[in-house]
Amino acid sequence: MKALEEKILQEGEILPGEVLKVGSFLNQRMDVPFLMEMGREIAQLYANDNVEKVLTVEASGIALAVAVAAAIGVPAVFAKKNGSINMSGTMYCAHVHSYTHGTDNDIVVAADYLPAGERVLVVDDFLASGEALEGLISLVKQANATLVGCAVAIEKGFQNGGDNLRARGVRVESMAIVDSMSEDGITFRH
């Protein structure tokens, strides 16, 4: 998506540890009209796949998931990173390591919100090593739901999470794939 590549070049900041900071439009500060446009683009790519639910993980995946679900006209569910006193009953749970935050989280979703057989599109803002998507895909499998595919805003192509998923036959649509980034600039895969 050309418009996303331009925004990354204009507003993205490269921080130590291969962190690409896009807090000015994708998370923390969200360019919502632009997010809705990405949502429509992703909905278009999956237009023939009968998506029945969008699944993401809190917090930074929620905005794009809402944009995608709004464009398709289906509900969205977010996995929580910890339990809460509002949760009870059967849960699906997966362990996720975050390289960006240096943390380990159990992501959890109530079984009631992910029925067996449902056609699920997994959405997140970033795809790097793929740990978060793998965790979400694990939740879909535990639920005996059907994984339609994944969609993310920005994939870090050089961290191979996306290619590993594709090699296993998982459909992954990324609105922009960063193949390299350094002080010299950012290159995209086309």
Next chain:
Amino acid sequence: MKALEEKILQEGEILPGEVLKVGSFLNQRMDVPFLMEMGREIAQLYANDNVEKVLTVEASGIALAVAVAAAIGVPAVFAKKNGSINMSGTMYCAHVHSYTHGTDNDIVVAADYLPAGERVLVVDDFLASGEALEGLISLVKQANATLVGCAVAIEKGFQNGGDNLRARGVRVESMAIVDSMSEDGITFRH
């Protein structure tokens, strides 16, 4: 908003500790088409107020904030509950106690994302004691931005957070106000 009251009656669950669980449509599982409708309703109420930004707090406020911001056509910002390695520079910070989760959080937003003078609408999913809104309003004040008002999906009228804010002259729009809830049922303020 009649449709929200009906959804609360149909799908809401009352849990111990005056918790109203609406995870089936408002958080965790999100009825996104319905959220977008609430967003348009809130945008309509603030149509003459030149809202320039929507401010919320992660995680459960994000979906409604995106819906409101999409309807108005402005960006949204969410305060984080903890710092992260992606954050640096000047921050505004407020301390918030959550009665629902029994936790204390510092909510933080980067100063760059909340410029002085901007007209800010504060949005959250729930308003009970008002701690979260007070924290968000504190961020707006620290930024020398202008608080246009607040909008929430569900207000627990019996916990007085909303009425305390209104008594201080803050405009608070709630899509539904629960005035009492018990095993006998839920009553709404009209």
